[in-house]
Amino acid sequence: MTPVVTLVEHAPARSFRLPDAAGRALVASRILEEAGPDPYEPGAWRLRAGSKVGAVALAVPGAESITVHITPKVPVARLLFLVGYSSNPRGWRDGSVDLADQDELLPALAHAVERQIDRALRQGLLQGYRTTEESSHVMRGRLREAEQIRHRFGMPLPVEVVFDEFTTDIAENRLLCAAVDRLLRLPGVPGAVRARLMHQRSRLADITPLVSGQAPPCWQPTRLNARYHSALHLAEAVLQGSSTEHLPGRLRMDGFLFDMNxxxxxxxxxxxxxxxxxxxxxxxxxxxxxxxxxxxxxxxxxxxxxxxxxxxxxxxxxxxxxxxxxxxxxxxxxxxxxxxxxxxxxxxxxxxxxxxxxxxxxxxxxxxxxxxxxxxxxxxxxxxxxxxxxxxxxxxxxxxxxxxxxxxxxxxxx
Known part of the structure; x- marks a missing residue:
């Protein structure tokens, strides 16, 4: 069974019985304020959380993975208000999403993101123009003369073209898709919320997913995408707070953390x-x-x-x-x-x-x-x-x- 460490932000240190490999992985991850062997209890590690809150999974080579949950001191609904207000001061208010039955950060965040995406997509996927550059056997849009000469050496086909395409595969939908994919990979998302996220992912099935390490696409708030605003701001919060890192010693950390500072x-x-x-x-x-x-x-x-x-x-x-x-x-x-x-x-x-x-x-x-x-x-x-x-x-x-x-x-x- 995967060891689970549950801590509270800035609370006193606690001792947990962990394999040495898992304890060393926590030290290397640097997500805790204090992590080290307990001098008074053999086989135990003394752990204390700092200002980072959220949930991460540490893959430890040759040992069981370990999951760490760090609960914020402020109520979860208040934390999500702080995050939402910072992203969009005039758009996020208490009551936008019912979080009464959510008392943990990651389940509450996943629930809020799913509800906002559901509201955004009720009228269908937003469409817009996207500039596309490609090699084609059919002339459309404008010829990229420099690229044609550089890559085709005078050959008539294929042609290097650039054109504006009216499509659903735009920055707004790609951000929502990336946030859903990210949440589905995180540990601790409840089964009911995960099922609803899978439903939202099916609605975004034709959207190009982000490649690992690729920067999220930029978007601009306009009258046309107004129904997406709240969902997009939360999606950005998910992508900014999430991380996949390869640490020393072939350790891999995958999770979601907010720095309360x-x-x-x-x-x-x-x-x-x-x-x-x-x-x-x-x-x-x-x-x-x-x-x-x-x-x-x-x-x-x-x-x-x-x-x-x-x-x-x-x-x-x-x-x-x-x-x-x-x-x-x-x-x-x-x-x-x-x-x-x-x-x-x-x-x-x-x-x-x-x-x-x-x-x-x-x-x-x-x-x-x-x-x-x-x-x-x-x-x-x-x-x-x-x-x-x-x-x-x-x-x-x-x-x-x-x-x-x-x-x-x-x-x-x-």
């Missing part, structure tokens, strides 16, 4: 950007043109920078998905934010943590006067309350910016 950071930045739209200006996520030194050799990348109507930076924030320590938040976070404020010439900066004992604390830096704010966002609440908390945070940031000597932020609009 990235999920939280993406959500906070996208939600702040949406909240700031009312006030004008513009937002920059992961700004790349900021340097700490005058010679511009030390690059800084704050998560969120808001530029007021005048075009100058007015607000800087960093999202930190870290558990609170007994003696406070990590000092290096404050050092980093102080560097951002100094480089941008701002009198205050904001660190946005997940949860915390108090919703807001501020610290004034000695001899500099810079004020460093730390905020705590409670993820364990309904989406409406969560977005309302982000809106309140945005107003707090704007009020502080308006009170600063630079001004530059609007003070009354809401």
């Amino acid at each position: 990235g999920v939280y950071e993406d959500f906070i930045c996208k939600a702040l950007r949406e909240a700031m739209r009312t006030y004008g200006g513009r937002s920059a996520l992961q700004a790349r043109n900021i340097h700490m030194d005058e010679g511009e050799s030390i690059r800084l990348r704050p998560d969120f920078v808001w530029y007021g109507d005048s075009g100058v930076p007015t607000i800087v924030a960093d999202a930190k998905y870290k558990a609170r320590r007994n003696r406070g938040f990590p000092n290096e976070d404050f050092y980093q934010m102080l560097a951002y404020c100094t480089a941008l010439g701002l009198p205050e900066g904001h660190l946005v943590y997940a949860k915390g004992n108090t919703p807001h604390i501020s610290h004034r830096v000695r001899h500099a006067g810079t004020v460093l704010h730390q905020h705590a966002i409670d993820l364990d609440q309904q989406s409406a309350g969560l977005l309302a908390e982000i809106d309140a945070l945005a107003r707090h940031m704007l009020h502080g910016a308006a009170m600063s000597p630079q001004g530059g932020a609007p003070s009354g609009r809401s």
Whole structure:
């Protein structure tokens, strides 16, 4: 029987009796925060999950494969809301898919993807034009003269042509097909959901599947593919979170993982950007043109920078998905934010943590006067309350910016 390891994100370490080959495979996979032999129990391995959540299967040569399930601390429905909102802030809301009976991440994700694909395909497969280049014995479209001369050496047939074909084999359907194929290969998808995924795959039978290692096709949201939007955003989340890797020692890892650090950071930045739209200006996520030194050799990348109507930076924030320590938040976070404020010439900066004992604390830096704010966002609440908390945070940031000597932020609009 395949060993199954079930862990909870950032929970205390636990001991599991595993074959040595399986334990070493977990160490090599680097999906856990801690993995090593238990010093007090022979034949056992001490394992602790970090910020990665999901399910993976490790194929161990000469031994049984091992399956690892890592459960997030936040409710699964909330995690899928964070992921969906980050992909499409105006498209995903609680209630889009009923997840009341799903309490594990992978089954819930597979269920959500299948339901959204079913809704997208109820009116039939979307069709569109696809540019095709091929060798043909019949002239159609346009002749590729350079390719004809290079490959055919003056021969009249076959001809190298390029033409636009009206077909269902377009990027949107290829993304949905790739997401279904991916979910069908993952461990832990319930039988009932797997059967419904197989049904969706049969509806996409004429779509060209992605080759292993091939980048997913790009698509653009338009009025014509509006019914596909929610399904496409979830499909992209599946393909971005999934991985098939060959590790040292002929190990093979196949699974699906979300990094909660990235999920939280993406959500906070996208939600702040949406909240700031009312006030004008513009937002920059992961700004790349900021340097700490005058010679511009030390690059800084704050998560969120808001530029007021005048075009100058007015607000800087960093999202930190870290558990609170007994003696406070990590000092290096404050050092980093102080560097951002100094480089941008701002009198205050904001660190946005997940949860915390108090919703807001501020610290004034000695001899500099810079004020460093730390905020705590409670993820364990309904989406409406969560977005309302982000809106309140945005107003707090704007009020502080308006009170600063630079001004530059609007003070009354809401």
